[in-house]
Every structure is written in C-alpha cells, then in structure tokens.
Amino acid sequence: MIRVQREDFDVGAELERLTRGNPRIGGVTSFTGLVRDQHVREELHRDRVDAMVLEHWPGVTEKALEDIEAEAHRRWPLEACLIIHRYGRLLPGDRIVLVAVASPHREAAFEACQFLIDWLKTKAPFWKLEQTATGESWVGSHAGDEAAAARWERK
Amino acid sequence: MKVRYFAWIKQTIGIGEEDVDPPASVTTIAELVTWLAARSPRHEAAFAQAKIFGAALDQKVVPLATPVGQAREVAFFPPFTGG
Numbered sequence: 001m002i003r004v005q006r007e008d009f010d011v012g013a014e015l016e017r018l019t020r021g022n023p024r025i026g027g028v029t030s031f032t033g034l035v036r037d038q039h040v041r042e043e044l045h046r047d048r049v050d051a052m053v054l055e056h057w058p059g060v061t062e063k064a065l066e067d068i069e070a071e072a073h074r075r076w077p078l079e080a081c082l083i084i085h086r087y088g089r090l091l092p093g094d095r096i097v098l099v100a101v102a103s104p105h106r107e108a109a110f111e112a113c114q115f116l117i118d119w120l121k122t123k124a125p126f127w128k129l130e131q132t133a134t135g136e137s138w139v140g141s142h143a144g145d146e147a148a149a150a151r152w153e154r155k
Numbered sequence: 156m157k158v159r160y161f162a163w164i165k166q167t168i169g170i171g172e173e174d175v176d177p178p179a180s181v182t183t184i185a186e187l188v189t190w191l192a193a194r195s196p197r198h199e200a201a202f203a204q205a206k207i208f209g210a211a212l213d214q215k216v217v218p219l220a221t222p223v224g225q226a227r228e229v230a231f232f233p234p235f236t237g238g
Binding site for chain 1: 161162163166207211214230232233234235236237238
C-alpha cells in the first residue's frame with residue numbers, strides 16, 4: 001500500500017494497521033525519515049534549515065511508488081508493505097517518509113525495507129527545497145544515494 | 156506538444172508548463188532541449204544544466220536520446236531527491 005499526503009502520520013498506528021489480523025507475519029521492520037535542521041552547503045559550512053518544501057509530480061509519484069512496492073513483493077516473500085511519503089512544507093524534526101515491511105521472517109523484512117527506501121530516493125519524483133536564513137536552495141542528488149540504489153540493480 | 160518543468164527548472168524558466176510546436180527537424184529529446192534552450196534567456200539558463208536532467212515522455216522516464224515520436228507531453232526534471 002502506498003500513500004502520498006500532506007498530513008503527518010502516526011507510526012505506531014500505521015504498523016498496527018499493517019500487521020493486524022495476519023498471523024503469518026513474524027516480524028515488521030520500518031524506516032522513518034525526518035527533516036534535519038542542518039544543510040551542508042560546502043565542507044565546514046552548515047546552514048540551519050528553517051523549513052523544507054517537498055514538491056512532487058501528482059499521479060506519476062503514486063505510480064512510481066506502486067512500481068517500487070511491486071518490485072519488493074517480487075523479490076521477497078512479504079505479507080504486507082507500506083510506503084507513506086509527505087509533500088508540502090515541513091519543519092525540522094517532522095516526519096517525511098515511512099517505509100514498513102511485514103514478513104514471516106526477519107531477513108526478508110530487513111532487506112526489503114532497505115531496498116524500498118534506497119529505490120524510493122532515486123526513482124520517485126520528489127524534489128526538496130530547503131529554506132535557510134540566507135535564502136532557498138534545492139537539494140542536489142547525492143552520489144551515495146545513487147550507489148545505495150545501484151546495489152539493488154539486477155544484472 | 157506540452158512541455159512540463161519541475162523544481163528548479165520550473166523556478167528558473169518561470170513557468171511550470173507550456174505548449175510548443177517544434178519543427179520536424181527536432182526528433183529526439185536531446186534535440187528538443189537545444190531547441191527549447193533558444194526560446195528565452197531563462198530557458199537558456201535552465202537548459203545549460205540539461206546534462207543532469209531527467210526526462211519523461213507521456214509520464215514515462217526515458218533517456219535524453221529517446222525519439223520524441225508522437226508523445227503529447229515531455230517533462231524535464233532535476234534528479235529526484237525524495238525520502
């Protein structure tokens with residue numbers, strides 16, 4: 001299941017809803033992404049982030065997340081999967097994203113959870129704009145994120 | 156065809172979408188980039204960084220060398236930074 005929404009979410013309530021009534025589930029893993037209050041512009045130069053604005057591509061975003069979720073189901077024996085991604089203006093400490101995976105065994109749950117967040121970062125159309133005291137700047141892509149996603153590519 | 160822009164490309168050009176009618180000599184997305192860049196100084200500034208752009212034809216992400224074909228919508232965007 002995927003959701004793209006402006007509103008915040010309750011991690012506990014979401015995990016409860018994801019796993020309730022399915023006794024085949026032996027474990028659930030989750031990753032929650034938060035807005036950091038610092039932006040590293042250059043080495044040794046940090047700006048304090050006042051807010052972050054997340055833009056996305058309505059319609060295409062949902063399709064991209066559904067594709068990523070379907071790929072996780074193809075690769076691992078999962079009982080349930082959840083991706084929630086927020087958009088709009090968020091403040092430091094706010095939740096941005098939740099990825100949760102339920103499976104009979106922990107290995108699949110851990111691996112699929114990491115796969116989902118790694119692929120989501122580079123394959124779903126979201127863009128971050130950080131607002132600081134000195135102005136606005138769009139967050140650039142990270143080589144580390146590309147590398148993290150690439151290790152899940154199948155030859 | 157309709158052209159859509161996202162994030163700082165949209166901010167630089169100043170509009171989120173526009174209808175354009177490129178000549179028949181424009182066959183690939185890369186050629187469309189060159190043609191669009193000549194529309195205004197703002198387009199030129201945005202497309203100066205086209206090397207890192209992603210593109211989509213009718214909402215499907217494709218390489219810049221892809222022929223535009225009969226696509227009704229072409230989108231340009233910076234690398235995704237979600238999560």
